[in-house]
Amino acid sequence: QVQVVESGGGLVQTGGSLRLSCTASGGTVSYPVMAWFRQAPGEEREFVGAGGRMFIHADSVKGRFTILRDVAKNTLYLQMNSLKPEDTAVYSCGVSLEYHSDEDPYMRLRAYTYWGQGTQVTVSS
Numbered sequence: 001q002v003q004v005v006e007s008g009g010g011l012v013q014t015g016g017s018l019r020l021s022c023t024a025s026g027g028t029v030s031y032p033v034m035a036w037f038r039q040a041p042g043e044e045r046e047f048v049g050a051g052g053r054m055f056i057h058a059d060s061v062k063g064r065f066t067i068l069r070d071v072a073k074n075t076l077y078l079q080m081n082s083l084k085p086e087d088t089a090v091y092s093c094g095v096s097l098e099y100h101s102d103e104d105p106y107m108r109l110r111a112y113t114y115w116g117q118g119t120q121v122t123v124s125s
Contacts, residue, residue: 009119022093
């Protein structure tokens with residue numbers, strides 16, 4: 001059984017930075033894509049970014065957030081700079097076993113088989 005563990009969340013002031021980590025373990029293969037999604041209170045879960053076969057960033061975070069991937073460690077990072085109060089959410093990491101040539105499938109929840117429990121990011125104004 002694959003286990004997915006996130007870390008690095010916390011409380012930060014507007015304009016600050018945080019780095020989230022997500023490690024997948026327990027499987028026997030390398031995962032083609034891992035991704036970050038986030039969910040704010042009362043909102044649907046939304047795509048943030050993905051890394052692996054391709055690197056994708058949501059328009060809402062381009063220029064501020066960067067996806068990094070250490071394939072050997074099955075670890076995905078999310079470097080978040082210039083944080084805003086609207087970035088406040090629970091950030092969850094998903095692991096996909098699918099192979100797609102286009103970005104769009106990887107921006108959708110259904111591409112991801114395994115999930116972590118999430119880590120809270122709170123940005124104060």
